[in-house]
Amino acid sequence: xxxxxxxxxxxxxxxxxxxxxxxxxxxxxxxxxxxxxxxxxxxxxxxxxxxxxxxxxxxxxxxxxxxxxxxxxxxxxxxxxxxxxxxxxxxxxxxxxxxxxxxxxxxxxxxxxxxxxxxxxxxxxxxxxxxxxxxxxxxxxxxxxxxxxxxxxxxxxxxxxxxxxxxxxxxxxxxxxxxxxxxxxxxxxxxxxxxxxxxxxxxxxxxxxxx
Amino acid sequence: xxxxxxxxxxxxxxxxxxxxxxxxxxxxxxxxxxxxxxxxxxxxxxxxxxxxxxxxxxxxxxxxxxxxxxxxxxxxxxxxxxxxxxxxxxx
Numbered sequence: 001x002x003x004x005x006x007x008x009x010x011x012x013x014x015x016x017x018x019x020x021x022x023x024x025x026x027x028x029x030x031x032x033x034x035x036x037x038x039x040x041x042x043x044x045x046x047x048x049x050x051x052x053x054x055x056x057x058x059x060x061x062x063x064x065x066x067x068x069x070x071x072x073x074x075x076x077x078x079x080x081x082x083x084x085x086x087x088x089x090x091x092x093x094x095x096x097x098x099x100x101x102x103x104x105x106x107x108x109x110x111x112x113x114x115x116x117x118x119x120x121x122x123x124x125x126x127x128x129x130x131x132x133x134x135x136x137x138x139x140x141x142x143x144x145x146x147x148x149x150x151x152x153x154x155x156x157x158x159x160x161x162x163x164x165x166x167x168x169x170x171x172x173x174x175x176x177x178x179x180x181x182x183x184x185x186x187x188x189x190x191x192x193x194x195x196x197x198x199x200x201x202x203x204x205x206x207x208x209x210x211x
Numbered sequence: 212x213x214x215x216x217x218x219x220x221x222x223x224x225x226x227x228x229x230x231x232x233x234x235x236x237x238x239x240x241x242x243x244x245x246x247x248x249x250x251x252x253x254x255x256x257x258x259x260x261x262x263x264x265x266x267x268x269x270x271x272x273x274x275x276x277x278x279x280x281x282x283x284x285x286x287x288x289x290x291x292x293x294x295x296x297x298x299x300x301x302x
Contacts, residue, residue, distance in 0.1 A: 001238040006252035031295040038296060039213065042288030047220040049284040053227035053262065053277055055236060063234035088291065092284050097276070098257035152238065162245050170244055174237035
């Protein structure tokens with residue numbers, strides 16, 4: 001759901017950049033005090049970049065890939081990790097690959113980094129003791145993707161690029177399915193595997209809570 | 212840096228472009244349905260645009276582009292995290 005250049009008027013793009021910059025600066029502050037391991041952050045960011053290239057086909061001739069903000073947040077124990085990692089991935093994608101616009105970078109960081117990570121991580125925290133980590137991470141990842149897709153539709157609706165109602169319907173419908181087959185399933189799979197291999201990690205119910 | 216996760220990430224980078232669906236993604240499909248596809252512009256000459264490596268054809272081009280991107284994220288992520296953590300003692 002990377003917004004390309006040309007979809008947002010420059011004035012709107014600038015507003016999203018200012019909002020995104022606020023969250024990125026907070027994420028950098030988190031990293032300065034709360035980040036434990038540089039190799040883990042780097043490997044996770046590279047893994048999320050790689051998995052974002054794996055588009056999975058869904059009905060209606062479309063496709064979608066995992067975005068990864070919720071996964072990063074769960075594995076590193078803070079939604080700021082998702083903000084930081086998605087920001088890095090989105091900057092590299094925009095500059096090197098023209099995947100997502102340069103002017104749309106703020107909106108893309110806001111949607112896939114901030115909104116997805118916070119909604120998904122706190123859903124995971126709320127559910128993990130009652131529902132277990134697999135169900136909680138699936139639900140968090142699905143909701144994170146849905147809210148990011150709906151935020152994208154609203155931004156493009158305000159911009160006049162999409163009619164608001166139709167944009168919400170199509171973006172919501174496609175990403176409800178992508179959220180199941182890509183984001184939810186892969187996040188639950190990776191979280192479950194990491195917990196089996198590293199039971200004491202930040203993702204576990206016994207791990208540290210949100211910063 | 213432990214080797215196994217990095218090897219796994221490199222493996223995903225090689226396999227993803229070979230296995231990925233070429234269908235338009237959710238946002239592109241929505242833009243097609245709602246007649247907005249033509250509004251897309253590209254403002255700068257990205258060196259690896261469309262996930263292709265210049266001068267190489269076919270699947271190998273996508274694999275090289277992905278490995279370049281994965282390497283860039285890995286190095287930038289490591290450097291950023293090290294710089295941020297090293298500033299901690301000064302707080």
